Every structure is written in C-alpha cells, then in structure tokens.
Amino acid sequence: MIGKKGGVAARQGVATKKGGRKGAAPKTFADAATVREIFSRLRAANPEPKGELEYINPYTLLVAVVLSAQATDAGVNKATRALFAAADTPQKMLGLGEERVRDYIKTIGLFRNKAKNVIALSEKLVAEHGGQVPRDAASLEALPGVGRKTANVVRNIAFGEPTIAVDTHLFRVSNRIPLARGKTPLEVEQGLMKIVPPEFLIHAHHWLILHGRYVCKARRPECEKCVIADLCASPEKTV
Ligand code: SF4
Numbered sequence: 001m002i003g004k005k006g007g008v009a010a011r012q013g014v015a016t017k018k019g020g021r022k023g024a025a026p027k028t029f030a031d032a033a034t035v036r037e038i039f040s041r042l043r044a045a046n047p048e049p050k051g052e053l054e055y056i057n058p059y060t061l062l063v064a065v066v067l068s069a070q071a072t073d074a075g076v077n078k079a080t081r082a083l084f085a086a087a088d089t090p091q092k093m094l095g096l097g098e099e100r101v102r103d104y105i106k107t108i109g110l111f112r113n114k115a116k117n118v119i120a121l122s123e124k125l126v127a128e129h130g131g132q133v134p135r136d137a138a139s140l141e142a143l144p145g146v147g148r149k150t151a152n153v154v155r156n157i158a159f160g161e162p163t164i165a166v167d168t169h170l171f172r173v174s175n176r177i178p179l180a181r182g183k184t185p186l187e188v189e190q191g192l193m194k195i196v197p198p199e200f201l202i203h204a205h206h207w208l209i210l211h212g213r214y215v216c217k218a219r220r221p222e223c224e225k226c227v228i229a230d231l232c233a234s235p236e237k238t239v
Pocket of ligand 1: 229232233234237
C-alpha cells in the first residue's frame with residue numbers, strides 16, 4: 001500500500017493544497033502502478049458493477065441512454081418502465097408514434113426533443129439495420145440523438161466491448177484523482193484507454209461513474225469513505 005505522505009502526489013510532482021511542490025506541472029496520467037492499484041480496489045469493493053438504467057434488450061438500452069441526457073437514471077427508469085412495457089422494439093415504438101412516446105416520457109427533461117429522436121432513431125434502425133441495434137461505433141453515432149458517449153455505453157453494456165463512456169462524473173473523477181487528465185470527454189476517454197490495464201477495461205467506466213456519483217461528488221467529495229484516498233492527488237481531497 002502506498003502511504004499518504006509518499007503517495008502519488010509526491011511521486012508525480014503534483015501540486016497539493018498543503019503547499020506541495022509549487023510550480024510543478026500536473027502530470028497528465030497517473031503512473032501504471034497507481035492505476036492498477038486504484039482499479040484493484042474499486043473492483044474489490046464492487047466486483048460486478050452495473051449501470052443503473054433499466055432495459056430489456058439492446059434497443060431499450062439505447063433508448064434509455066438517449067433519454068438519460070441531462071436527466072437522472074432514476075427519473076428515466078420511472079418513465080421507461082411503462083414505455084418499454086408498451087414498446088421494446090423499434091417497430092413497436094413506431095407503432096406508438098411520437099405523440100404517445102412524448103406522453104410516456106414527459107417527466108424527463110427535454111422530452112419533446114427526445115421523443116423526436118426516439119422515433120427518428122427507430123425509423124433508421126428499421127430502414128437500415130433490419131430493426132437491430134448495430135454494434136459498431138460509426139453506425140451507432142449516425143443515429144439521431146446518439147453521440148459518442150451513448151454509443152460507448154451501448155457497445156460496452158449490450159455487446160461487451162471494452163469502451164469507456166465519459167459522463168460528467170467520470171470526467172470529473174478522472175481529472176481529479178488524476179487518472180487521465182483532459183479538457184474534453186474525448187481527451188479523457190483516449191487517455192484512459194491508454195492507461196487502464198485490459199483486465200479492468202470492461203468495467204472501468206462503471207467503477208468511475210459510480211465512484212463519482214456516490215463518493216467523489218462534485219461539490220463535496222466524501223473522502224473519508226473513499227477507498228483510494230491515499231492514492232488520490234486531488235487538491236480537493238479532505239483527508
Ligand atoms: S480522496 Fe476525495 S477527491 Fe480523491 S478520489 Fe477520493 S473522494 Fe475523490
């Protein structure tokens with residue numbers, strides 16, 4: 001175990017809030033041993049992490065992720081239980097039509113635009129993919145309302161691809177610890193893809209998202225219950 005005083009901040013030359021090495025440029029990546037130890041501990045605490053969005057099949061997962069933009073997973077689940085009971089394929093969703101889809105999801109932010117996208121992506125799935133969800137990134141990202149993050153979530157959860165979907169929690173946590181630093185989600189994703197050992201890749205984004213959601217929170221990180229506190233070099237650390 002790496003002790004607090006000789007921890008990652010000192011080894012990396014990262015400036016600390018307690019007057020560490022002023023002027024030392026923060027490193028972009030944590031070193032390999034630290035990365036391995038961080039993921040080993042996150043895995044030990046939660047060996048089989050799961051996303052919190054409810055879904056029935058790859059299609060409903062795709063729709064749930066599209067609906068989850070700027071909304072909580074719990075709020076999306078509340079609306080999709082009834083929606084997916086009525087329509088769990090693109091064909092059935094088209095049968096419902098935009099107006100009824102809108103009714104089912106009206107408790108979710110941006111629901112008008114999201115209902116449009118759900119119908120439009122369903123049309124494209126039927127027209128171009130035989131009603132199936134494609135597994136390659138380019139085809140997924142060509143669907144209305146689907147960006148890189150959504151495509152990565154679907155590829156990871158539905159198809160077991162080792163992708164890292166960078167959401168607001170993961171972006172913050174990766175920059176904070178730091179694991180991989182970046183100014184954009186893409187930079188963080190590419191940085192993590194370089195440093196996360198293959199054995200951790202499939203679950204890496206779940207561990208980091210859950211860590212950010214429940215422990216390393218945006219305003220007040222709960223460092224006292226953090227299993228990687230001694231490895232964290234964040235100036236925001238409170239222990
Ligand atoms: S020690 Fe605090 S700031 Fe660092 S990862 Fe843990 S919760 Fe986040």
